[in-house]
Amino acid sequence: MQASPADSATLPPQQSQSDEQARAGDSPTGHSGIPWWMWALAGALFFAYMTLSLRLHQRMLSNAFDLGIFEQVIRSYADGHLPVSEVKGPDYPVLGDHFHPALALVAPFYRLWPSPQVLLVVQAALIAASVLPLALWARRALGSGAAAVIGICYGLSWGLANAAGFDFHEVAFAVPLLACSLVALGNDRPRAAALWALPLLLVKEDLGLTVAVIGFLIALRGDRKLGIATAVAGLGGTALAMLVILPAFNPQGSYAYTHWLTTGSEGGESGLPDLLYKVTIGLITPEPKVTTLLFLLAPTLFLALRSPLLLVALPTLVWRFASGLWTHWGTSYHYSIVLMPIVFAAFIDALVRRRTSGVSLRRYLVGSAAITALILPQYPLWQLVKPENWRTDPRVAVAHKLMDRIPDGATVQASNQLVPQLTDRTSVSLYGWGDSRPNPEWIMVDTEVPQHRIWPLSVGEERISLDRALTEGYRTAAEEDGFVLLTRSG
Template identity: 65%
Template structure:
């Protein structure tokens, strides 16, 4: 263990030229300073606290936290993953390829609650701080490691993921951080092995694996070139196999159903014309996409784009900006979670490769810290400073009492924000969602959801649906503070 030394100067390379640098011997991680572990531990507590408080205040969504809990619960009981929220016994491997979620099954068996997923996500993201901070410490000095570790750990992209429930791509965050750190340090074999599991996280990450392989091939000697090209080929083949065979095979409607559920409207110009537009001018229009692109690189003062590691971000940016789903274009939700380890790994790499002087390093670190602090109030981590986060609405206790009336194992339809409080012990789907299991034993609805959180039904549509349920034989079991609990009458 070491204290924080006072050095801030960049550590000069022992080699000359990029090829020599990438052939440097593998550095040991045994000397990781205690304060890097403390930094990661502190960020873990921050992430877990924010996620758990959001859930405790009944602000978690069915899409996607409820879906993922049902998937993990399936694995924990020895079944192929299904999600009742997506549809009755819907096989989730026909929607997205994320078998990595099975790793959470043992933990869920011990602690069968939504909190298991939220704490696991916090741990996965916090672990990603370690390789980046250690790399910065070895190459740029202790103060650089502190600043880069904090700026990364508090970055807006991580905040958008932590503040929006749980997502499978949390597994990709440490894998990318370890892989790109190894790549930057010239440990090409380690970079390859850390990248390979990305193929089990989500189908689109196969494209990311291809680029990592190409960067390995470009930066290394002949053995690394062979490894990199093999990784790129493997990534491409697995991505094609998953997209063309695995996902359609699991989808209830086969290939046509899978394409329809993930397809996009080709528009009036025809499929090829529309595809060409999206892959050219469509990548920078509307202006939301340009704003997002600027914000992705702004935390590093745009220096990260000078590193070859920045190419690893391209597949994610392209598929997002080529999509016709508006949420993919902006900075909300979780879609930038996987970009942050890439951006900050490229930042460390660029600072090291250009042999930044001590004065230049100080300027970059001050600038990065300034951007981080300026962005904090506009993203989810700032919620921890707001009094409302630490107050619990009295209606939460009412909801918990009514939810407790629903027996374990029952079939239920529930409002969006109530679903995740039933996923661990019932077969729950979404009230008002067309694909939900029909004729559940119980229905529970919060009729006072604020307009900005209301989905999928408007207030009038929800009232009509409740009256229709009563007309179909459901009787009111309880009603209090806007919550309505219905039970199906005996035939």
């Protein structure tokens, strides 16, 4: 991910390729001159992301981790107090888990529409908005045709699709901020790049490291004072969050940052040997880590490697690949959403630096489109064209009929995919999760969850747990089509 020797010294500002494009008024951060087709593209992507995520939620395929947690967080903000999540534990202070005060921005919308669906709509809007600065830069530097292809390939990229297809996450706020910051940086507007980057400190604690790399690139381009200040702010923000704020709120207190303490490695060691393994050979093994890198770079035909902007991806890649959790390594879930604007900004920057035009530019664009189309069916946006996505299992109506019997404000334990259906009006935690609030007023369990989706209990463990509940004072209020609703006797 290193720049060529010619690039690494001064990183010269990018120029428009024609006076006509310059007169078009395409501000790289979208202040003016946005053509109608870009609005249409962003609107179509917003509709696709929103439809996908809402449809999954309607089919009861959203999860306690993470839609249920984030709705409880935003519901707390909307009620005017610091965020807690019952899914994480009784009155669990989530600012001891992750530092993401940017979520408070969703609270006004939640007060108008108190539903988990508002989180999904906001996320879709944030992701779709990020296409505008990237497409504007591509249009100004490479022409409208290139901008359209790059905008579509970015909007359909697998990292964005996975995020839209898996609940809601705070890092959606980072996507437009990163896009605007990197476009400004690529167009030699260091102050704008810094101003767009600094709010990342309020999105998630590790993004301060990303801000620091942006500061390094600003300094490398010549504005050393601003670059150093930005880098110091990024490092300081991450240190403050991890060493002060998170421990202060974390119920266990002694942990500086619980997510960095996850253990496990291919080497089977612990302590210093484990750490050394993780930051060396462990960064590229096992195989899912290399697969993730290939999938990230393939849509750019690996041309993104020629841009220094790709360095901004390093902090996210390092913490993910050094993690002991296998879920961080691969292409699943939402973890790659912040990487997509970085990779495509680097792609545009590399095309501009190479002064790619004519047949060469068309080859890159055709190649990018072909790889995007090849990858697309493997990821969630493809569900929009599958008939089963538009069929609703009759059991969904049964589940809602039984859930309607649970009064507002009740304490509940529920199966994983029932939790987000109840977070807007009850105090709900996850059934079978060790940190769930004990002795809830109601328990609702789906005993017919497919084997690959059942969690955290196995089928046998769940049956034993329900039988135990019946011996401990609960009675069966309803049982229908695999759903069991228990309430306390009397």
